[in-house]
Amino acid sequence: MKKLFSLLSILMIASLLLSACGTQAPASSEPKVLRVWIQWGDNPQQIQTLFDKYTAETGIKVEVTAPLEVDKILPALTGSEPPDILVLSGGDLVKSYYKEGLVDELSPAIKSGSIDLTDFFDAPLQQCKMGDKILCLPWGSDMYALFWNKDLFEAAGLDPNTPPATMEQLAEFSDKLTKVNPDGTLEQIGFLPDQGWGHSELYTNMFGGFWYNEDGTKITANTQPVIDALKWEQQFYTKYGVDNVMAFSSGWADAYMSGDYPFYTGKLAMYVDGEWMTGPNFISKFKPEASYGVAAFPPPADHPERANTGVASGTVAVIPSGAADKEASAKLLAWMMSPAIVAEEFCFNANLPTSKKAAEDPCFTSNPKFKVFMDLMANPNAKVVVTTPISLEFNDAWTLLEEQVLHTGADPQPLLEKLQADFEPKLAESLK
Amino acid sequence: MDELRMTDQKIWPPRFRKWSRRERDNFKIGMLFLLPWTIGFLVFTLYPMLASLVYSFAVYHARQPLEWVGLKNYIDLFQDDLFWTALYNTLYMVVIGVPLTLLASFFCAILLNLKVRGQAFYRVVYFLPSIVPTVASTILWLWILNPQAGILNTVLGYIGIHGPNWMSNPAWSKPGLIMLGLWGMGNTIIIYLSGLQDVSVSLLEAAELDGANWWQRLWHVTVPMVSPITLFNLITGVIAMFQYFAQAYVFRGFQNLGYPLNSTLFYSVLLYQNAFQWLKMGYASAMAWVLFIIILVCTLLLLKISDKFTYYAG
Numbered sequence: 177m178k179k180l181f182s183l184l185s186i187l188m189i190a191s192l193l194l195s196a197c198g199t200q201a202p203a204s205s206e207p208k209v210l211r212v213w214i215q216w217g218d219n220p221q222q223i224q225t226l227f228d229k230y231t232a233e234t235g236i237k238v239e240v241t242a243p244l245e246v247d248k249i250l251p252a253l254t255g256s257e258p259p260d261i262l263v264l265s266g267g268d269l270v271k272s273y274y275k276e277g278l279v280d281e282l283s284p285a286i287k288s289g290s291i292d293l294t295d296f297f298d299a300p301l302q303q304c305k306m307g308d309k310i311l312c313l314p315w316g317s318d319m320y321a322l323f324w325n326k327d328l329f330e331a332a333g334l335d336p337n338t339p340p341a342t343m344e345q346l347a348e349f350s351d352k353l354t355k356v357n358p359d360g361t362l363e364q365i366g367f368l369p370d371q372g373w374g375h376s377e378l379y380t381n382m383f384g385g386f387w388y389n390e391d392g393t394k395i396t397a398n399t400q401p402v403i404d405a406l407k408w409e410q411q412f413y414t415k416y417g418v419d420n421v422m423a424f425s426s427g428w429a430d431a432y433m434s435g436d437y438p439f440y441t442g443k444l445a446m447y448v449d450g451e452w453m454t455g456p457n458f459i460s461k462f463k464p465e466a467s468y469g470v471a472a473f474p475p476p477a478d479h480p481e482r483a484n485t486g487v488a489s490g491t492v493a494v495i496p497s498g499a500a501d502k503e504a505s506a507k508l509l510a511w512m513m514s515p516a517i518v519a520e521e522f523c524f525n526a527n528l529p530t531s532k533k534a535a536e537d538p539c540f541t542s543n544p545k546f547k548v549f550m551d552l553m554a555n556p557n558a559k560v561v562v563t564t565p566i567s568l569e570f571n572d573a574w575t576l577l578e579e580q581v582l583h584t585g586a587d588p589q590p591l592l593e594k595l596q597a598d599f600e601p602k603l604a605e606s607l608k
Numbered sequence: 609m610d611e612l613r614m615t616d617q618k619i620w621p622p623r624f625r626k627w628s629r630r631e632r633d634n635f636k637i638g639m640l641f642l643l644p645w646t647i648g649f650l651v652f653t654l655y656p657m658l659a660s661l662v663y664s665f666a667v668y669h670a671r672q673p674l675e676w677v678g679l680k681n682y683i684d685l686f687q688d689d690l691f692w693t694a695l696y697n698t699l700y701m702v703v704i705g706v707p708l709t710l711l712a713s714f715f716c717a718i719l720l721n722l723k724v725r726g727q728a729f730y731r732v733v734y735f736l737p738s739i740v741p742t743v744a745s746t747i748l749w750l751w752i753l754n755p756q757a758g759i760l761n762t763v764l765g766y767i768g769i770h771g772p773n774w775m776s777n778p779a780w781s782k783p784g785l786i787m788l789g790l791w792g793m794g795n796t797i798i799i800y801l802s803g804l805q806d807v808s809v810s811l812l813e814a815a816e817l818d819g820a821n822w823w824q825r826l827w828h829v830t831v832p833m834v835s836p837i838t839l840f841n842l843i844t845g846v847i848a849m850f851q852y853f854a855q856a857y858v859f860r861g862f863q864n865l866g867y868p869l870n871s872t873l874f875y876s877v878l879l880y881q882n883a884f885q886w887l888k889m890g891y892a893s894a895m896a897w898v899l900f901i902i903i904l905v906c907t908l909l910l911l912k913i914s915d916k917f918t919y920y921a922g
Contacts, residue, residue: 247884277671426773569886
């Protein structure tokens, strides 16, 4: 009896210690299972089916895990068995992960997997570059454009097929499309600049700047284009009354995936949204009879050369630095980035393919509304959301500032000065 | 006196005798049964706690050694606007939310303690919301509080009240969350209910014979008799509220954490942001230890103050 207990205790402690130490069997030359983690992913089954094709071609099994909360990613990357490929929802985290040594610089993988960088659209690839290093590869991309409700245009006496040509005209159209009740409350609103979420990166680029310089080494939050963009956005709140607009639009964001979305119910005439809305899972699902138009967001009147400016963002793939077999990761990455696979995945999800060859697939060109976004990405004016190692923290501060300006009517300039002062040292520190 | 000391010495220190074989075996069996918990505690609680204490004095780099910064994280914390915003929001919930929950659940418990037909049914109805998972109930409340389509503002509209923008007005977001909490107070009610059943009937009858009315019996007999239960509910409520996270995480819907205007940026939410989104694990660890100290001080303070207000029968 006594011996049995001692033996049991020792066995239990020993097994626990062994597992805690993370002793691993030496990796075989060709791992049998590769693990792909995808942060975004509404339809994990479809993604798994896609990667099953890789298994059919190579005999290497691929396990897909999607979707993921951000708090699962960090422990996985720091742990002893990170995924072989990680697909992030945006480029925001890549530089901070790289700085912490959690993801690899991809030049070796690009070389060993013979990945053709010239096949990538320039704008989405830009978000993966840090100096001359490439830290990620864009898989799918998003662009944003102006959506307008043709029925409401007609009712307001506007030509339903002609969207506003300038940002100034957009504001005039908005006035015509806004219906105010005698008590000041709203019945219909012409344009809401931050419907769903903020789009300041688009407006700021239209005013000729951004809150970072082009290579993301300096914060330029207190510059004129940023101030102008926020003031331009703010007018849609202040002139109809901040409280009225807030009361009218409260809860709209939560109706995004339903037929109650204000754009469908005729409460909102114009707003900015992404390419997926023109695909099978949104407007044609929730409001198939909607009569709407999509066009590139207009430039300011005094800068017609900025027409067709779009700002790309989207999913990017990285190889964790702790991945067991980099060669195998690189091969799978190359396969993921091949035009046929990119076309299949993003045709299904109605997102923009980042591969130029994939973009020739009729799936992306046959729908004229979707093509508006494809053209924006191919346009030389296409820009990218500049990222830095402090992107996420800065974005949260930016979102708060945007809320203060739009939802309380605060003067943007002093807030931007403070933001600049707060984050200048943080960025400098992060780039050391 | 000497005699007393002599007696004391007989009891203390105790004299150890050699254990019998049976006692030794029993001890080992007991230890073996304790082992799973002990290992769980050491590996998953004590080790992470101590590690976070160490990290709180450093900049944490995932794959590189810790970079020691001394008290910098703590100093930065007290100069961080977001820290004070989060602390204010959390204290708001503690100071307003917890007493309100205690009061509401106490009165619910009194009602559920009345001998009426269908008593069991009412008890089930009041307890049911607390078995709904937090995330599900929060999403449900997102719809209840929806200013356009929500049932609450619709009902308020029937009686002529123009309901507020619960989710986008920073003045109403925390009251909205407190309401959500009140809806799920079944556990507190159950604990009060058990306490109410311990209130001595003879005391209540004696008070009644002395001419005390319902209110006086409640105030002078029931409330003091359940005061230990109140203290327990208060302390567990305060601790839980300081760690308030899941509801706030879900409540913003599609918006950023803290929406609107950082009015739902609670302490744990900011800690989560720092740790997992901004990768400032050392800073987040410092936040965790400051929270630990705040909770410890609050609990000790409550225990100290409670001496005057708590009555332990017997």
